[in-house]
Amino acid sequence: MDSHSGTNRARVLGYNTDxxxxxxxxKLYFRSHLRSRWINLFKKNIGNxxxxxxxxxxEIGDMVLTLPALRTLLQQFPxxxxxxxxxxxxxxxxxxxxxxxxxxxEGLQPEGxxxxxxxxxxxxxxxxxxxxxxxxxxxxxxxxxxxxxxxGHPHEIETNFQVIAPLLTDSKLNSAPLIVPPRKQDQADLFxxxxxxxxxxxxxxxxxxxxxxxxxxxxxxxxxxxxxxYGWDVVFVGAEGDRKHVEKIQSQLNFTTFSFxxxxxxxxxxxxxxxxxxxxxxxxxxxxxxxxxxxxxVALFGPSERKVFGPVSVNTKVIHHELECNPCDEVHCITPExxxxxxxxxxxIEAAMDDLMAKKA
Numbered sequence: 001m002d003s004h005s006g007t008n009r010a011r012v013l014g015y016n017t018d019x020x021x022x023x024x025x026x027k028l029y030f031r032s033h034l035r036s037r038w039i040n041l042f043k044k045n046i047g048n049x050x051x052x053x054x055x056x057x058x059e060i061g062d063m064v065l066t067l068p069a070l071r072t073l074l075q076q077f078p079x080x081x082x083x084x085x086x087x088x089x090x091x092x093x094x095x096x097x098x099x100x101x102x103x104x105x106e107g108l109q110p111e112g113x114x115x116x117x118x119x120x121x122x123x124x125x126x127x128x129x130x131x132x133x134x135x136x137x138x139x140x141x142x143x144x145x146x147x148x149x150x151x152g153h154p155h156e157i158e159t160n161f162q163v164i165a166p167l168l169t170d171s172k173l174n175s176a177p178l179i180v181p182p183r184k185q186d187q188a189d190l191f192x193x194x195x196x197x198x199x200x201x202x203x204x205x206x207x208x209x210x211x212x213x214x215x216x217x218x219x220x221x222x223x224x225x226x227x228x229x230y231g232w233d234v235v236f237v238g239a240e241g242d243r244k245h246v247e248k249i250q251s252q253l254n255f256t257t258f259s260f261x262x263x264x265x266x267x268x269x270x271x272x273x274x275x276x277x278x279x280x281x282x283x284x285x286x287x288x289x290x291x292x293x294x295x296x297x298v299a300l301f302g303p304s305e306r307k308v309f310g311p312v313s314v315n316t317k318v319i320h321h322e323l324e325c326n327p328c329d330e331v332h333c334i335t336p337e338x339x340x341x342x343x344x345x346x347x348x349i350e351a352a353m354d355d356l357m358a359k360k361a
Contacts, residue, residue, distance in 0.1 A: 029142030032122040035130050036138045046137040046167065049080050049115035053135075056086045057106060057123035059208065060266065060285025062156070063090035064178070064292050065309070066120050069160035071174035073118065074099040076167060085110055085126070092266050093289070096179035116167075120160055139163050153308050177293050180270045187264050188271030195258055200233040201226040202273065202290070204281030205249070206242040209330045212283050212302045214341055220249045221346050222280060227255055229350075230357075232277055235260055237269055237286060277360075278353055282341075283309075291316040296356035298349055302341030303330045315359070317352035319344050 054073065056066050063086060074082060074097075081101040084094060091103045104110055106125070114133065119126050119140040130138055144162045145153065153159065161173055192198075203222060207213045223234045234257040236246040243261050250257050260272060270289055273279055279290040280298040290297045291311035299311050301320035305327035310318055321343040325334055333339045 028122060028124070028127070029145050032119065032127055032130075032140045032142035033146055035127060036140050036143055039130070039135055039138045043137060046116050049077060049137070051081045051112065051114045052077060052083065052116045052118065053110055053114040054082060054084045054118045054120065055122070055126045056084075056090065056120040057126060058090065058121045059087065060090055060093065061283075061288035061309075062121065063093055064285070064288040065156045066160050067093075067178065067292070068157055068173040068175045069120065069164055070094075071097070071176070072161070072168065072170075072172075073164050075174060076164075076169065083110060083114075089266065089285075093178060095267055096181040096184075098179075118164060120163060139166065153305075155307065155312065156309055157312065178270060178289065180267055180274065180293075184264070184267040185271035185274065187268040188275060191260065191263050191268075191272070192275060197233045197235065197258060199231070199277055200235050200258075200275075201230070202235050202237055202276045202279040202281075204237050204279070204284060204286045205245055206238045206286075207282040207284045209303070211328075211330050211333055211339055211341060212304065214282055214300050214302075214344060216245055216249055218344070218346060220252050222349060223249065223253060223257055225346065225350060227257075230277070230353075233258060235272070235276070237261065237272070237281075278356055280349060280353070287311065296353075296360055298352045298356070300341065300344055300349075302339065303328045303333070315356065317356060319348050319352060 054070060056063055078099065082099065083102045083104060084091065084100055085104045086106055088105045091105065094100055094103060110129065115136045117130055117135045117138045119138065121141050141159065141163055144159050148154065203219055205216065205219050226232045226234050236257065237260045238246060240261065246259050246261060260269065266289065269286065270293060273290045273293050273295050276295060278296040278298065281287040281300065283299060283301050283304050287297065287299050288311060291299065291313045294313055294315050297313065297316040299316055299318045301310065301318055303326060306318060306320050306322065321340050323340050326340065
């Protein structure tokens with residue numbers, strides 16, 4: 001959509017065209033909102049769509065928070081061909097989910113006609129697809145974010161629910177934990193058996209942004225605490241890019257720890273979580289996945305907006321020193337000498353683990 005046609009369409013739909021001049025993210029939301037309004041013009045409902053395209057252009061944790069709405073959509077339209085279009089890593093989480101007709105990587109292009117498109121997180125690519133494809137009806141996250149901008153944004157799970165609410169006859173979300181196929185659980189079990197690991201804690205040191213990462217020294221002290229106080233083995237998890245940092249921590253410890261890096265995919269990691277005593281990690285996909293599985297979890301939050309993107313499980317303890325500058329862009333810190341994530345102490349994590357262990361006993 002060029003600026004001229006976008007302005008004309010905004011006028012037709014009754015919007016102040018000054019709203020188009022905004023920051024890039026809000027502008028994308030606004031364009032997405034206009035696209036849906038234009039596609040849905042004079043249409044009251046979608047009926048029973050034969051083919052549905054679900055799009056989510058985000059990371060692992062975002063897909064975890066989308067899962068309740070996706071499952072609810074699958075239940076609402078059990079006879080529809082539902083195609084999920086997302087990043088490859090996020091798609092891998094859906095391997096065990098029944099009812100999904102096809103999974104398409106974000107790098108590819110969906111084919112064929114779709115009666116309904118649900119865009120849980122729009123991108124330039126999904127907006128272009130919506131513009132050139134003959135979609136009968138479209139719902140999108142940007143419209144909900146615009147609607148909520150004055151009253152405040154609810155939790156992301158609720159936002160995703162609001163996206164699909166016009167389609168639903170039952171207002172109850174399906175919040176069951178992620179389905180982990182037995183073969184993925186077996187993969188985790190083989191790893192534990194091979195290394196004779198019994199009771200263990202999981203540590204995830206990575207995160208998408210540097211300001212979301214607690215210190216390596218802190219994680220080293222946490223590993224010592226898990227081994228000395230609780231008598232657990234310690235298993236580090238993460239992506240390949242985390243390997244060198246994990247190895248640095250391991251070299252500074254005087255006892256043996258283990259690494260699951262390179263041992264399995266996300267669902268195998270989920271199987272590992274199902275066997276652990278506790279998982280401690282930064283605000284990241286692996287943390288959200290562990291929390292979704294309802295295992296004891298300690299989440300270390302920094303610059304993110306916890307009330308919107310935080311875990312919701314009663315078995316998850318969130319440690320967050322929320323400053324006046326929260327939320328920020330997660331890249332530029334106004335207190336770089338002492339960022340919010342660095343204010344988390346080992347004592348706070350220990351207290352959180354004690355609470356979770358007492359609850360588990």
